[in-house]
Structures are given as C-alpha cells and as structure tokens.
Amino acid sequence: MRLLRRLLPHPILTLLLTLAWVLLTSTWTLNSLVFGFLLGLLIPFLTQPYWPNQMRLKKPLKIIEYILIVLYDIVVANVVVARIVVFKSNAKRQPAWVAVPLDLLTPEAISVLAGTITMTPGTVAADVSAEGHALLVHCLDAPDPNAVRDEIKHRYERRLKEIFE
Numbered sequence: 001m002r003l004l005r006r007l008l009p010h011p012i013l014t015l016l017l018t019l020a021w022v023l024l025t026s027t028w029t030l031n032s033l034v035f036g037f038l039l040g041l042l043i044p045f046l047t048q049p050y051w052p053n054q055m056r057l058k059k060p061l062k063i064i065e066y067i068l069i070v071l072y073d074i075v076v077a078n079v080v081v082a083r084i085v086v087f088k089s090n091a092k093r094q095p096a097w098v099a100v101p102l103d104l105l106t107p108e109a110i111s112v113l114a115g116t117i118t119m120t121p122g123t124v125a126a127d128v129s130a131e132g133h134a135l136l137v138h139c140l141d142a143p144d145p146n147a148v149r150d151e152i153k154h155r156y157e158r159r160l161k162e163i164f165e
Contacts (some may be wrong), residue, residue: 009048014040062163069155070116081121084141096142097126100135100149104157107132109164116156123148 008014014037021036022028057063084093104110110132114125117137127136142148 008041008044009051010044013044016040017043057163058165059162062159066156066159066163069159070119073120073155077121077123081140084122088141093141094143096139096145096148098137098139098142098145098148098152100137100152100157102133102135102157103153104161104165105132106164109160110135112164113152113156113160117152 017040018033018036021039022032025032025036102110102113104113110128114128114135117123117125117135122140124138125135126138128134129136137148137152139145139148
C-alpha cells in the first residue's frame with residue numbers, strides 16, 4: 001500500500017490528467033489513453049515534492065451540492081449582469097469594494113471561495129489579507145455591500161466550512 005501511495009500520490013489528479021489528455025487529443029484510441037495515463041502518473045510523481053500536505057475533506061459529498069449551487073448562481077448572475085449592463089446607466093450603478101471577513105482557516109477553502117466569487121459574473125475576488133482573515137471583493141453593482149457580504153458568507157463560506165473543516 002505504501003509503494004502504491006508513492007507511485008500514485010494523487011490518484012484523482014492522475015485520472016483527471018488522463019481524461020484531459022484524451023479530450024485534448026480528441027481521439028479515443030488505446031494509444032492516447034495509455035499516453036494520457038502515463039502523463040497522469042508522471043506529472044504528479046515529479047511534482048510531488050512541491051505539493052503541501054494532502055488535504056482531507058470532512059464531507060466530500062457536499063462538493064456536489066456546492067457545485068450545483070455555484071452553477072445556478074453563475075447562470076443567474078449572467079442574467080443580472082446583462083440587465084445591469086444593458087438597462088442601467090453608468091450614473092446609476094453603484095460599484096463597491098466589499099471586505100468579507102473569513103471564518104475559513106484552510107488555504108484550499110479560501111482559494112475555492114475566491115475562485116467561486118471570481119467565476120460569478122459581477123464580482124471579483126481581488127485580494128486576501130496577509131493573515132487570511134478577510135477577502136476583498138469588487139462588485140459591479142452593490143447598492144447594499146453588507147447584503148453582498150452576508151450572501152457570500154451564507155451561500156458559499158458556510159458550505160465550504162462544512163466541506164473542508
């Protein structure tokens with residue numbers, strides 16, 4: 001088991017790299033599958049010294065719920081941003097910088113939160129405090145910055161805390 005762990009340090013990454021290679025080559029042949037698998041073995045093995053300690057997820061199945069919520073929010077935010085851009089004049093827009101205090105402790109969870117905010121149209125995670133206690137978010141239109149902060153904490157951070165911590 002220990003030898004297998006050394007040869008295959010990140011099995012999910014190996015599978016993802018194999019799948020990515022096959023999708024990039026657009027050929028579902030045995031050659032591309034074998035070469036993709038070899039890349040999937042070699043890349044994690046060679047980069048293993050640069051990886052931090054492997055994280056453990058407390059509730060990995062909650063990731064599915066989180067992904068579905070984020071995908072839904074991205075679709076809704078696209079419609080909202082389109083309406084803002086098309087129908088709201090620049091003078092009536094209220095862009096804002098929002099500081100979101102973080103309860104998250106792990107860097108992985110903070111990175112996922114920042115990525116989620118950036119993927120959602122109309123918001124961008126611009127900075128994380130040096131100690132990782134706050135996230136600075138820019139909003140395209142935020143008449144109530146406190147509501148934006150509370151929504152981020154309720155919809156995303158709470159769920160990420162369940163998953164990672």
